[in-house]
Every structure is written in C-alpha cells, then in structure tokens.
Amino acid sequence: MARFICIVPPLTGHVNPTLGVGAALLEAGHEVAWISLDESLKDRLPKGAQLLLISYTEDDREAQQSLQYLDVITKKVVYGVDSIKFLYEEVLIPLNRHCYRGISEWLREYKPDLVITDHELFAGAIAAVQLGIPYVTSVTAPAAIQIMDELPKVYEWEQNQIVALQKELGLRAEKSIASSDLLNLVFTSQEFFGKPKMPEHYKFVGPVIYKREGTTGFDWQRFHEITDRPRILVSIGTTFNHEHKKAFFEKVTEAFAEAPVTVVVICEPTLVEQWPENFLVQLNIPQLEVLPYLDAVVCHGGHNTVCESISHGKPLVVIPIAYDQSHVAGRVVDTGAGMRLNFNRFKAKHLREAVYEVLTQPGYSAAAAALSQSFVAAGGTATAANLLIKAAGSHHEPLLSTHRYV
Amino acid sequence: MDTIVTAGKLNNEEIFNLLKQFITEVIGEEFAEEMDISMESSFNKDLEMDSIEIVAFSEKIKAHFGDKIDFTGWLSDMDIDQLIALKLGMIVKFIETCQ
Missing domain, CATH: 3.40.50.2000 (Glycogen Phosphorylase B;)
Structure with missing residues (x-):
C-alpha cells in the first residue's frame, strides 16, 4: 500500500x-x-x-x-x-x-x-x-x-x-x-x-471523468417532454463571472428564442430577466447525465467540458474567453469536432448559424465520435x-x- | 489570395491594404467592416485577436511573401509585452524594410 x-x-x-x-x-x-x-x-x-x-x-x-x-x-x-x-x-x-x-x-x-x-x-x-x-x-x-x-x-x-x-x-x-x-x-x-x-x-x-454520486436536481420531465427538436447545452464554466457573462447569455437568448431547439443553460437564472420558453436554466446541472441526450454543446473551451462532450461524441461550438481556451478551441476546429467563434465579436446570428451547422452536418459529430475512441484507447x-x-x-x-x- | 506574386516593392499603403485583407480573412469580413483598422490598431486590444488568430494571420503573410521575408523569425523574437503591444503599423514597417 x-x-x-x-x-x-x-x-x-x-x-x-x-x-x-x-x-x-x-x-x-x-x-x-x-x-x-x-x-x-x-x-x-x-x-x-x-x-x-x-x-x-x-x-x-x-x-x-x-x-x-x-x-x-x-x-x-x-x-x-x-x-x-x-x-x-x-x-x-x-x-x-x-x-x-x-x-x-x-x-x-x-x-x-x-x-x-x-x-x-x-x-x-x-x-x-x-x-x-x-x-x-x-x-x-x-x-x-x-x-x-x-x-x-x-x-x-x-x-x-x-x-x-x-x-x-x-x-x-x-x-x-x-x-x-x-x-x-x-x-x-x-x-x-x-x-x-x-x-x-x-x-x-x-480525460478522466469523475462521476460523482450527486443529487443535483434537474427538470428531467420537461427535458424529455419535447422530443421533436434537438437539444443543446450552453455553458461557460465556473471561472468567469464578470460583466461579459450577462452580455453573453443575452446573445444566447437572442440566438435561440423561439428557435426549434431546446436549450439547457448553466448559469444563474436571475442573470437574464426573461428566458425564452424553450430554455431550461439552472446554476448546476447533472452534466454527465444530461450529456448523452444532447445533440451539441456550446462552451468556452474549458478542457473538461470539451473532453466530456467529445467523450459522448457531441459536436461543439467553442467560444474561447481567455487563457488556454483559444488553443482548446483551435484543436476542436483542427480535429473537425466543432466550430469556433470569437467571444468578443460574435453576434446572435453567428451563434445560431454555427449551432445549426454542427447539428446538421454529420462530419462534426463523426469527428467527435472518432476522438472519443481515442480517449477510450488512452x-x-x-x-x-x-x-x-x-x-x-x-x-x-x-x-x-x-x-x-x- | 495567398498565391499573388508581387513584382517589385510594395509601398507603405499597399502593404497596409494587403495586411488588412489578411486580417479580414482571419476574423471574417463582416467583423472587419465594423472595425476601424489602422496603422495604430493593436492586435490584442483593438482587433481582439488571440494567439491562434495571430498565428493564422502570420501564416498568410508567410504564404504571400515566402522566403523574401522572415516574418516567423521576427514574430518569434517577440516577448510577451511586445506581443501585447504589437500594432499593425509595426508589421508594415518590418515588411517595408525587408524588401
């Protein structure tokens, strides 16, 4: 020992x-x-x-x-x-x-x-x-x-x-x-x-994904109710909490309000005054349990969330904020597992277009699935x-x- | 765009326009249009280009000028403060003196 x-x-x-x-x-x-x-x-x-x-x-x-x-x-x-x-x-x-x-x-x-x-x-x-x-x-x-x-x-x-x-x-x-x-x-x-x-x-x-035996609540019923449209997750992790966070989620709201997607958002529900009806907003979600049911993930390029998404073969739209995230986003693009947007520059329509692109072009999820095999093999x-x-x-x-x- | 073979020297303004075109290609036309790109534009603060985008931009310069200009060598000599302060005009000047 x-x-x-x-x-x-x-x-x-x-x-x-x-x-x-x-x-x-x-x-x-x-x-x-x-x-x-x-x-x-x-x-x-x-x-x-x-x-x-x-x-x-x-x-x-x-x-x-x-x-x-x-x-x-x-x-x-x-x-x-x-x-x-x-x-x-x-x-x-x-x-x-x-x-x-x-x-x-x-x-x-x-x-x-x-x-x-x-x-x-x-x-x-x-x-x-x-x-x-x-x-x-x-x-x-x-x-x-x-x-x-x-x-x-x-x-x-x-x-x-x-x-x-x-x-x-x-x-x-x-x-x-x-x-x-x-x-x-x-x-x-x-x-x-x-x-x-x-x-x-x-x-x-x-990646080593640690599955905690947690009891994080989640509105599974509502999540599963709508089955005829893709589901996406939007998260910018736990590290950023500055003024840009609100602006970011307002763009997300604009991009997908009334769009034919279900949007799971990780952030404080109070951040935006009125979330659209097709949004499910929680500060904490059982991310690993939710991931298998998703069709794409939008995130800031934190290594953990990116790896968890790829492990489940989910295509990504990465919007790096700082530090090494630009690099992680670059790898997602180079490996074909997703697209990248510029955090400061992107507008609602770019996000919407990028998400539809990774949802409808099978190459992205195929690349993510191939990478997930490399994770298993590691x-x-x-x-x-x-x-x-x-x-x-x-x-x-x-x-x-x-x-x-x- | 990357294969243009330039005959003779480019003047200051021509270099600037060429680099502006490269920036546009890297960050996207609609974003570039909204920006007031000038000799004084800094890559970090004004253009909000991160390291990956700066590298993509540098690859375009390399592809265009080939061996005539050792842009990678020049860039790789920059320390972190110089990179943060890097302005478009500095690259124009560098290319001008190399010709």
Missing part, C-alpha cells in the same frame, strides 16, 4: 481528474489525501479520502493576506496574450507563493510516497523537491505544455515566471520544475493534443492509477483491472 497526496488549485477543471484517479487508488487499498485551499472540496472527495486544508493562523498576517486572486480570476476581463500575462502575474504566482508553506507543512506531516501536483500549482513540485519526495505532474490543461512555434517567447516567459518563484522559495534550478521528470499524466489523447510528440514520461491517459482512470502505483514504487502491488473503468 502506498500513500499519495494530490495537490490541487481551487479550480474545478484541475481538481476533477484527480478525484477520479484518486478514487481508483483508494479502491485499490491505497491512501490518498488532497491538499487544497478550498474547504468545500471536502464534500466532493471520494470515500475514504482526507482533505489537508491549507490555512494559516489569523495572526500570520502575511499568509492571511486574503485570497484576492481567486476573486480576481473570476471578475477581471482579460483577453488574448494579455490574459496569459495576467494569469501568471496576478493569479498563479501569488497563489503558489501563498500555498507553498502550507503545502510543505502537510507534506512533512503526511509523509507521502508520491506527490501528484497540478501543473499550475508548481509550489507543490517545489515543496516536494525541497523535501526529497518524488512527484508527478497532473496536466489538466494540456495547452500549457505546448509551445507554439510562432510564439516561443510566450512559453519562455511563463517558464521564467516559474523559475523566479522557485528561486524566491530557495530552489536553485535554472529551469522550471513544474513538469515532473518522472511522470506527467496528460488528461487527453495524443490525437486531441496534436503536435508535438512529447517525451516518453508524458503519458496521454485520456486508457483513462485505470491506466492513470496504474501509472501512479508504479511510480510510487510499489511494484508488488496488484494493478487495477483496466476493464472496470471503461
């Missing part, structure tokens, strides 16, 4: 894959704990898991220094290359700086055999190296490890930010250690990732869990059967 620690940032898309893999490890009899800033994670952890919360005492003013960056990321309007700079300078670097001491303390106390740290939470990697604990990297937003040929200095700049923090925290290394030399679990398939071919210790295990949860068991050095442990999780 081995002891694992997952270190995750408070971002849903980065947490979910670790929950799936962690659940499999726990079922196989291993110990798994999560280090996070987010107290609410406790309710989402798999059975038998432990939450190691990063929290500092009240008199420790510097460490207490509110978690503003969490607020900043949801509120600030950023776009394009600028958003990458913002992400590092105002979110990731302060976040990692803030988490470092808490992570180190938990690692000392818990003494894991292996650390699994998110690629954006490099403080986990720094702490592991400082304490001599082996670590692997969980790559939940794969665009981050891709260098664009035309813009190599963007990647270089990102690496420099990480190296500077490493030095600040006392680690003398000239290159970023955010990606492990031992193992990187990349939660997509090589087919969806595209170029380049990564070194051997980058394992494309496919192995998913069991493959990821087995790689971790091996990396933890417990070779004599029985591995998981790969059939159970497919």
